[in-house]
Amino acid sequence: xxxxxxxxxxxxxxxxxxxxxxxxxxxxxxxxxxxxxxxxxxxxxxxxxxxxxxxxxxxxxxxxxxxxxxxxxxxxxxxxxxxxxxxxxxxxxxxxxxxxxxxxxxxxxxxxxxxxxxxxxxxxxxxxxxxxxxxxxxxxxxxxxxxxxxxxxxxxxxxxxxxxxxxxxxxxxxxxxxxxxxxxxxxxxxxxxxxxxxxxxxxxxxxxxxxxxxxxxxxxxxxxxxxxxxxxxxxxxxxxxxxxxxxxxxxxxxxxxxxxxxxxxxxxxxxxxxxxxxxxxxxxxxxxxxxxxxxxxxxxxxxxxxxxxxxxxxxxxxxxxxxxxxxxxxxxxxxxxxxxxxxxxxxxxxxxxxxxxxxxxxxxxxxxxxxxxxxxxxxxxxxxxxxxxxxxxxxxxxxxxxxxxxxxxxxxxxxxxxxxxxxxxxxxxxxxxxxxxxxxxxxxxxxxxxxxxxxxxxxxxxxxxxxxxxxxxxxxxxxxxxxxxxxxxxxxxxxxxxxxxxxxxxxxxxxxxxxxxxxxxxxxxxxxxxxxxxxxxxxxxxxxxxxxxxxxxxxxxxxxxxxxxxxxxxxx
Amino acid sequence: xxxxxxxxxxxxxxxxxxxxxxxxxxxxxxxxxxxxxxxxxxxxxxxxxxxxxxxxxxxxxxxxxxxxxxxxxxxxxxxxxxxxxxxxxxxxxxxxxxxxxxxxxxxxxxxxxxxxxxxxxxxxxxxxxxxxxxxxxxxxxxxxxxxxxxxxxxxxxxxxxxxxxxxxxxxxxxxxxxxxxxxxxxxxxxxxxxxxxxxxxxxxxxxxxxxxxxxxxxxxxxxxxxxxxxxxxxxxxxxxxxxxxxxxxxxxxxxxxxxxxxxxxxxxxxxxxxxxxxxxxxxxxxxxxxxxxxxxxxxxxxxxxxxxxxxxxxxxxxxxx
Numbered sequence: 001x002x003x004x005x006x007x008x009x010x011x012x013x014x015x016x017x018x019x020x021x022x023x024x025x026x027x028x029x030x031x032x033x034x035x036x037x038x039x040x041x042x043x044x045x046x047x048x049x050x051x052x053x054x055x056x057x058x059x060x061x062x063x064x065x066x067x068x069x070x071x072x073x074x075x076x077x078x079x080x081x082x083x084x085x086x087x088x089x090x091x092x093x094x095x096x097x098x099x100x101x102x103x104x105x106x107x108x109x110x111x112x113x114x115x116x117x118x119x120x121x122x123x124x125x126x127x128x129x130x131x132x133x134x135x136x137x138x139x140x141x142x143x144x145x146x147x148x149x150x151x152x153x154x155x156x157x158x159x160x161x162x163x164x165x166x167x168x169x170x171x172x173x174x175x176x177x178x179x180x181x182x183x184x185x186x187x188x189x190x191x192x193x194x195x196x197x198x199x200x201x202x203x204x205x206x207x208x209x210x211x212x213x214x215x216x217x218x219x220x221x222x223x224x225x226x227x228x229x230x231x232x233x234x235x236x237x238x239x240x241x242x243x244x245x246x247x248x249x250x251x252x253x254x255x256x257x258x259x260x261x262x263x264x265x266x267x268x269x270x271x272x273x274x275x276x277x278x279x280x281x282x283x284x285x286x287x288x289x290x291x292x293x294x295x296x297x298x299x300x301x302x303x304x305x306x307x308x309x310x311x312x313x314x315x316x317x318x319x320x321x322x323x324x325x326x327x328x329x330x331x332x333x334x335x336x337x338x339x340x341x342x343x344x345x346x347x348x349x350x351x352x353x354x355x356x357x358x359x360x361x362x363x364x365x366x367x368x369x370x371x372x373x374x375x376x377x378x379x380x381x382x383x384x385x386x387x388x389x390x391x392x393x394x395x396x397x398x399x400x401x402x403x404x405x406x407x408x409x410x411x412x413x414x415x416x417x418x419x420x421x422x423x424x425x426x427x428x429x430x431x432x433x434x435x436x437x438x439x440x441x442x443x444x445x446x447x448x449x450x451x452x453x454x455x456x457x458x459x460x461x462x463x464x465x466x467x468x469x470x471x472x473x474x475x476x477x478x479x480x481x482x483x484x485x486x487x488x489x490x491x492x493x494x495x496x497x498x499x500x501x502x503x504x505x506x507x508x509x510x511x512x513x514x515x516x517x518x519x520x521x522x523x524x525x526x527x528x529x530x531x532x533x534x535x536x537x538x539x540x541x542x543x544x545x546x547x548x549x550x551x552x553x554x555x556x557x558x559x560x561x562x563x564x565x566x567x568x569x570x571x572x
Numbered sequence: 573x574x575x576x577x578x579x580x581x582x583x584x585x586x587x588x589x590x591x592x593x594x595x596x597x598x599x600x601x602x603x604x605x606x607x608x609x610x611x612x613x614x615x616x617x618x619x620x621x622x623x624x625x626x627x628x629x630x631x632x633x634x635x636x637x638x639x640x641x642x643x644x645x646x647x648x649x650x651x652x653x654x655x656x657x658x659x660x661x662x663x664x665x666x667x668x669x670x671x672x673x674x675x676x677x678x679x680x681x682x683x684x685x686x687x688x689x690x691x692x693x694x695x696x697x698x699x700x701x702x703x704x705x706x707x708x709x710x711x712x713x714x715x716x717x718x719x720x721x722x723x724x725x726x727x728x729x730x731x732x733x734x735x736x737x738x739x740x741x742x743x744x745x746x747x748x749x750x751x752x753x754x755x756x757x758x759x760x761x762x763x764x765x766x767x768x769x770x771x772x773x774x775x776x777x778x779x780x781x782x783x784x785x786x787x788x789x790x791x792x793x794x795x796x797x798x799x800x801x802x803x804x805x806x807x808x809x810x811x812x813x814x815x816x817x818x819x820x821x822x823x824x825x826x827x828x829x830x831x832x833x834x835x836x837x838x839x840x841x842x843x844x845x846x847x848x849x850x851x852x853x854x855x856x857x858x859x860x861x862x863x864x865x866x867x868x869x870x871x872x873x874x875x876x877x878x879x880x881x882x883x884x885x886x887x888x889x890x891x892x893x
Contacts, residue, residue: 212658213652233740235667235841236738236843257743268725451605
């Protein structure tokens, strides 16, 4: 009897906790990166010394190396003590950091390293550390996801298959000079290339298969950044101290303490000054805003949300779209559904003003984003939506208050959204179906557990007709991987040769050379097409939100992320 | 008793095999796998995901996968966590000290409170005090621990500044020094109080009912007739007998100590087994998930065995052979 009640109690506990944790998890998935440069307003000159407390809202996994990490929180930790050879400016264009480069044909690149850059263990950084990184990633035992950033180097494939002892496209000229040859000339070879060195002095003897579990990745990582890792308490905090030998100027702070703070404690910890700097979820920001000791900074993110239509079926063996699904083929239908949605209202309600309506699948911060003046912005206009539906033959023929399809058959829009336990997901999905119902399209919502959801979307499960999704894009603005007809992640199965050709042309060095303007023209042309075709309804792009204690200065943000932590300072 | 223990231990083997089959099937029935969360054009591509699936053996037939897993498991190889990329045993061992520390503190708090309240209630049943204790106990039981935890953090950490709001230790103190242990104690106290004080109800009420029942027994009347002091009767004679049923709980406590407190650990960002367990479920980290479930199943079985053996020790009337 008692055992049973205990069991029930335990089960309930489990359910509630799963719910809670999912809330947390779902929230952090929502977050991503932003770009509106704002100087934080700590007064006066940068001061030396002091300790800054940096918060993250989910525990890191502990894979503290750029080549091995898998989640964003680990990347945040890495960004404090390590840096890439090549950085990106506020237009997401590559700029030299430790390495500068020269190329004539976008196939052969010669990189020159700065001399005297030291690892935290005192060893000097040379091009060999980079070669070591590239060969590690290309090793068949490597268990991280970065091979795609090395694959394009000439001979990488042969090295991986064990047919060669080294990668033929890498040629070390001296300790500070290296030549890298790619398998073919591409405009984005450089942005795609893996640009973090790996310390050969400590990892050189570790077999590749054991690297990700080694102490040099998990507990005593070293880098070349402005701070060194002093101590790690797994899953909760990391202590950094100033790197006296930092190659790129003086470091202001003496120490950074990074600690994990649960979402429920973020507001209190900010208010009490227990944390100086932390990224916020949109839902927390309105609570933080009134705090007197806190400044909120936002910058543009690279994530956008959409409602996709399943227009076909994909055969992953043949890498082609094999079948066309008829239900949503009518462009007028899709356009009407777009006009029916009050996206501004929706964004304000569910993202508290920390997101903007988008009309294209390219985040506005990218240099190749089309201006809204060149696109149809689909302003909320339910009357127009009704008109379009009427003209396209979607009319109510049986008097049930909802439209039938042009053949007179019942028409129900089936909308799917992922469920993580975050309670706002269901209401935001419900809101979308209500917009459609308001123009006479009967809509059904189905919430699907998130892991199952993406599996169903990917496999073109017949239960998925229209679906909610989001993509984050990187520094390389090329959308081919998400849009071309032969790509698995082209979830709507959008199949338009004209669109594919534009995307190919924009990468084709014979057509565009290295002329960014010319590339942009092609990308704008492409955005006009997908803005007209609407294989997905573009909804919103997120803003990144950072809360900073007013005693923090020197921290600036743009679309590429935070500035160099060496410039941060605190005033007492 | 030795014979009995051996019989019970042998009986656990088919039970554990069955449990392993259930655990494995349930884990595999969960939609998605550890790679379905990695769909991210920034970091990876479909070829990598396919390759990793092949490498991890997700494409093998299920019986083959089960057999591979269970053979490794029997030889003490719990596999490699797909999320942390290190051996599961290491991941678990890293979290166990934290969880044990929190669990023991919470249990001590529960025992102290439950004994005090239970003894008072048992001695003065149906009084205002007894009813108040019962009321408080059931309210505490009814309050979800995440609500309690959030309120506790708000009042005791942010308003009163008595305790830190999260973490298991202050990172700046030197490991191994007295300050280090003080810091750990300081950090564990608030979650332990939340956990411990919230779960006193079953112990208190059990103790209370048993004391009331015992106080009506003949030996109590005899003791009274002999003129033994009332407080001695309650605190020694009755209490000794009333503790016996509480031994039943011990079996559960045993597993719960290691199992950790999922919600409380998450809210207090206290890295322990509870948090790990939940993470392994949501990220489909099968090796960790299955190892933990097997560990907890084993501990529950062992805990029950322990409780049964203890029965025989505390109550000689119970014969085990």
